[in-house]
Amino acid sequence: MRSKLFVPGVRPELFDKALAGDADALSLDLEDAVAEERKAAARIAVAAFVGSEAVAASRKAIIVRVNDPTSPHFAADLAAVARDGVALINLPKIESAAALHEAIAAIERAEALNGVSQPIRLLVNIETPRALLHAADIAAAHPRVAGLQLGLADLFEDAGIERYDLANVHSAMFAVRMAAAAADVFALDSAYADLHDEAGYVAEARAARRLGFLGKTCLHPRQVALANSAFAATPAELEAARRIVDAAAAAPDGGRGVFVVDGRMIDLPFLKRAQALLASARRT
Numbered sequence: 001m002r003s004k005l006f007v008p009g010v011r012p013e014l015f016d017k018a019l020a021g022d023a024d025a026l027s028l029d030l031e032d033a034v035a036e037e038r039k040a041a042a043r044i045a046v047a048a049f050v051g052s053e054a055v056a057a058s059r060k061a062i063i064v065r066v067n068d069p070t071s072p073h074f075a076a077d078l079a080a081v082a083r084d085g086v087a088l089i090n091l092p093k094i095e096s097a098a099a100l101h102e103a104i105a106a107i108e109r110a111e112a113l114n115g116v117s118q119p120i121r122l123l124v125n126i127e128t129p130r131a132l133l134h135a136a137d138i139a140a141a142h143p144r145v146a147g148l149q150l151g152l153a154d155l156f157e158d159a160g161i162e163r164y165d166l167a168n169v170h171s172a173m174f175a176v177r178m179a180a181a182a183a184d185v186f187a188l189d190s191a192y193a194d195l196h197d198e199a200g201y202v203a204e205a206r207a208a209r210r211l212g213f214l215g216k217t218c219l220h221p222r223q224v225a226l227a228n229s230a231f232a233a234t235p236a237e238l239e240a241a242r243r244i245v246d247a248a249a250a251a252p253d254g255g256r257g258v259f260v261v262d263g264r265m266i267d268l269p270f271l272k273r274a275q276a277l278l279a280s281a282r283r284t
Contacts, residue, residue: 001025001061002215003227004188008033009042009064015049023224024215025061030077031068031092039073047080055085063123065090069103078110088123088146095130097141104142119144123188126176127151129159135176139183147186147214150176153193164200170207177211189216198226205230241274 005023007014009030018026028049034042046064049055055062064081066089067073082089089107094100104122111120122144126135132155139148152172156163163169173189180187189208192201201223205216209231216227233241240262247261248254248271258267 001186001188002231003218003224004061004063004215005218005221005224006033006191009046010034010038012045012049015045016054018221019054019058019060021221021224022228023060023218023221024228025063025087027063027065027090027217029065030073030081031065039067040076043077043080047083050081050083050085061087063088063090065092068093069099069106074103075106075110078107079113082107082110082116082120083114084117086120089120090123090125090149092125092127092151093131094124094138095128096134097137100124100138100141100145104144107144121146123147123149125149125151126179127154129155131155132172132175135179136182139179139185145183145185147188148176148180149188149217150190152190164194166203166207169204170211173208173211173213177213181212186214187212189213191217191219192223193219195220195222198222202226202230238278241278244271244274245278 001024003023004025004027005018005021006027006029007018009028010033015028028046030039030042030046050062050064062085064086066077066081069091070093091100091103094103107120122142124138124145124147126132126138126148127150131138135148139145150172152163152169155161155172156168161168177187189205192204194200205227208216215231218224218227244261244266247259247266251257251259258265260266
């Protein structure tokens with residue numbers, strides 16, 4: 001998931017166009033992008049799209065960001081969109097493992113009512129100072145958690161931290177990536193609100209990739225190509241990964257121990273990373 005394109009749930013005229021674009025995933029939003037008086041209409045539109053033949057035929061991951069679990073809209077959101085066709089439910093404002101478990105209980109009830117065939121996995125936002133402090137516990141709290149998503153604007157705003165200072169950004173990225181790594185889930189990078197600052201977007205995306213993030217959020221279709229390029233493996237990286245995988249296959253223990261490739265000591269974590277890189281390249 002190199003690129004995740006944000007699409008307001010209240011703009012159904014954009015859904016098919018976004019689905020036909022180059023983003024690896026779509027993030028249909030029922031939260032911040034939808035005014036209170038339009039929540040119900042957005043819910044209906046997103047539910048219809050999720051159940052459409054176009055989505056069923058697509059290879060894109062469909063993500064739905066629901067409203068805060070403490071909001072009056074949360075239960076209605078789940079009733080509408082906790083359905084087959086949704087790859088991930090994006091949970092905002094989760095600040096503890098206990099809060100996550102409460103949200104999952106509500107999701108389970110909605111899935112049972114809707115006859116969902118298999119549990120929907122979760123992308124959990126880390127967007128408050130308390131969430132960042134508890135990110136490792138949140139990531140490891142339940143098998144449904146597939147990944148953590150960094151939300152820098154909300155995370156920094158209340159604390160008065162400069163959003164576009166690279167040192168600040170890197171510190172938050174590193175903390176979220178370590179929390180995700182400890183739980184063996186992926187980390188997804190934040191949105192970048194200045195749509196005219198392509199250089200700034202690319203700089204953040206490249207920094208995120210160096211830290212092992214899976215991809216970056218896109219607020220506009222023009223950012224999709226930037227994300228896809230920043231997170232795409234280079235030919236040299238793919239060739240190095242192939243050599244590692246091939247050497248592991250030829251090793252007497254199948255690569256479970258330490259072996260040498262191009263003068264470098266390689267063990268299982270390096271092998272897994274090489275395998276993941278090749279698998280990602282095959283999907284794109």
